[in-house]
Amino acid sequence: MKNKPYSFLFLVPILFLTMFLTSCKIMTSSDYKKAKEVVSGELAQVGLYGKVTITNLSWTALEFPTYHVSYAYSEKTYDDQTVRLEHDATFHDDWSSSSITNLPDYKKVFLEQKSIKNIEEKLEKEIKKQSLGLPIEFFIVLSNFYPEEKEEILDSIAKQNLKEGKKDFAGYYQIPFQTLIDQELVDMTIFVDDSASVTTDQDLKKAVKKLDASKLPDGAYSFYYSNHKDDSEDTLSYSFKVKDGKVVIEVQIDGDIDLLALKAKFEDKDIQVEDITRTSAKAL
Numbered sequence: 001m002k003n004k005p006y007s008f009l010f011l012v013p014i015l016f017l018t019m020f021l022t023s024c025k026i027m028t029s030s031d032y033k034k035a036k037e038v039v040s041g042e043l044a045q046v047g048l049y050g051k052v053t054i055t056n057l058s059w060t061a062l063e064f065p066t067y068h069v070s071y072a073y074s075e076k077t078y079d080d081q082t083v084r085l086e087h088d089a090t091f092h093d094d095w096s097s098s099s100i101t102n103l104p105d106y107k108k109v110f111l112e113q114k115s116i117k118n119i120e121e122k123l124e125k126e127i128k129k130q131s132l133g134l135p136i137e138f139f140i141v142l143s144n145f146y147p148e149e150k151e152e153i154l155d156s157i158a159k160q161n162l163k164e165g166k167k168d169f170a171g172y173y174q175i176p177f178q179t180l181i182d183q184e185l186v187d188m189t190i191f192v193d194d195s196a197s198v199t200t201d202q203d204l205k206k207a208v209k210k211l212d213a214s215k216l217p218d219g220a221y222s223f224y225y226s227n228h229k230d231d232s233e234d235t236l237s238y239s240f241k242v243k244d245g246k247v248v249i250e251v252q253i254d255g256d257i258d259l260l261a262l263k264a265k266f267e268d269k270d271i272q273v274e275d276i277t278r279t280s281a282k283a284l
Contacts, residue, residue, distance in 0.1 A: 027057045035069050038095050042102050043073060047162075047170030050075035055086070065093035073104055077168045079114045107154060108143035110175040111186075116141055119177055119217075126215050127190060132207040134223075135193040144187045144220070153183050181219045188216075192225040204238035214245040 032054050040052045056070035069091065074084040085104035092098045110116070124139035145154045157179065158171030166174040180186045192198060192207075204223040222239040241248040 025059050027059065031059075031067075032057055034095060035067065035071075035091075038091060039069060039071050039089065039102075042089075042097065046103060046106070048073065048075075048103075048106060050169075059093075064098075066098060067091040067093070067095065073106075075169055075173075077113075078166070078174055081112070081114060083109060083112045083169070083173070085109065106169050107145065107151070107158075107172050109169045109173050110180065111141060111143060113173065113175075113177075116177055123188070123216065127211075130210070130212055132210045134196045134198070134203070134207045137191045137193040139188070139190050142187050142189050143185065145185050150183075150185060154185055157183070177217075181217060184220065186219065188219055188221045190221065190223050192223060194226055194228045196225065198225045198227070198236060201236050201238045204236060208238060208240050208247060208249065211247055213242045213247050216242045216245070218243050 035054050035057050036052050039054070043049070043052065051074045053072045053074075054069060055072055056068075058068045060066055060068065067090065069089045070086070071089065072084050072086050074082055076082050085106060087102075087104040089102035090098045091102075120139060120141055124136075127139055128136050145151045154172070157175055161167075161171035161174060168174050175185075177186075192204070198204065204225060207223055218241075220239065220241055222237050225236045227234040227236075241250070
């Protein structure tokens with residue numbers, strides 16, 4: 001009877017060891033081979049037939065036994081690059097898919113084209129040399145194919161590319177910058193250095209007013225600021241458009257207004273009015 005407490009203490013580490021051994025297992029070369037086979041099959045379903053490399057593989061039991069797969073997918077592209085996309089995926093114990101996100105974000109891979117990277121570099125230099133009253137950290141072109149209607153446009157471009165033999169990344173890679181602009185599938189974002197003194201979006205608006213857009217391509221733009229100085233992570237942005245080398249700012253005014261008189265007032269202040277439209281909304 002006196003030995004029972006010691007027996008119980010002896011059983012505790014055994015119990016933990018048993019739990020550990022049953023909750024994980026060592027991955028073998030056959031497991032890596034199977035992971036590559038399964039991932040390659042998922043990619044092939046959407047027309048991606050490039051190189052698959054399994055970078056990490058593990059298995060956990062928990063409530064549902066699951067394989068955790070980290071992999072890289074790459075293709076050699078028309079512009080003499082090897083473009084690599086990385087992704088983390090999960091599969092059930094029988095290797096059936098456990099998630100709808102087992103594919104990399106391949107539909108925005110057009111941003112990796114050399115031509116677009118060159119445009120980014122050129123526009124960043126152009127914007128940074130201007131006196132905007134705010135320090136600019138960097139400039140980047142971002143994808144914008146949401147909502148669903150825009151994604152359908154992107155999908156149709158990819159399908160046409162495949163018909164024309166432009167097969168890189170299932171047709172989503174070789175898309176001209178001008179096409180992306182015309183179809184409004186990209187946004188140009190100007191990131192303000194987080195050391196700047198920005199308190200409201202009006203500070204960003206002042207920078208927009210100073211922007212010389214004569215050398216900027218048409219399209220949707222925004223200034224973006226993120227505050228990292230006081231751990232608040234506050235973000236501010238101000239959106240505008242560029243058309244024919246000029247900044248276009250959309251303004252909404254409530255009420256019943258004489259549109260022609262309003263247009264005249266703007267133009268009296270040397271503010272060109274590109275378009276003015278009356279809209280209506282139902283009260284909720």
